[in-house]
Amino acid sequence: MTYAIVYSSKTGNTRLLAETIRDTLPAADCLYFGAPDDAALRADRIYVGFWTDKGTCDADTAAFLARVTTQEVFLFGTAGFGGAPEYFDKILSAARRNLPEGAAVCGSYMCQGKMPMAVRARYEQMEDSPRRQMMLDNFDAALSHPDEAALSRLQDAVQNQ
Structure with missing residues (x-):
């Protein structure tokens, strides 16, 4: 079975997940690795990675997902807030809602990812409150993500689909 890995990565988190998938699967079966591109649509299965933007995938990924036809899709992504x-x-x-009706999702994986320091600076400017402290604590906890445990869980998800 041929596959492609398509990803959009603003901070490098999702790129790290994409590279982990590439290192997990047989290299000879990979038809495409990179940013959303119609060249990936030639594969039997497409691993589609995204960063979270306003509670869903980023716009480039959404546009790509809308062009999927008969391929199996494995969705993966990162979000600055995590844990739940x-x-x-x-x-x-x-993110799935961007796929055409009838598209086959064969698996998915999400994990927390670190955020740019500009986000922490924005949180620091907020009025002191429990919500502000929670956001700062989450930001600090996310700095080490995706960590080795998250990458190992991704490998398991890819191998067990």
């Missing part, structure tokens, strides 16, 4: 599987499921569900 329900939150990740909500993001994945929103």
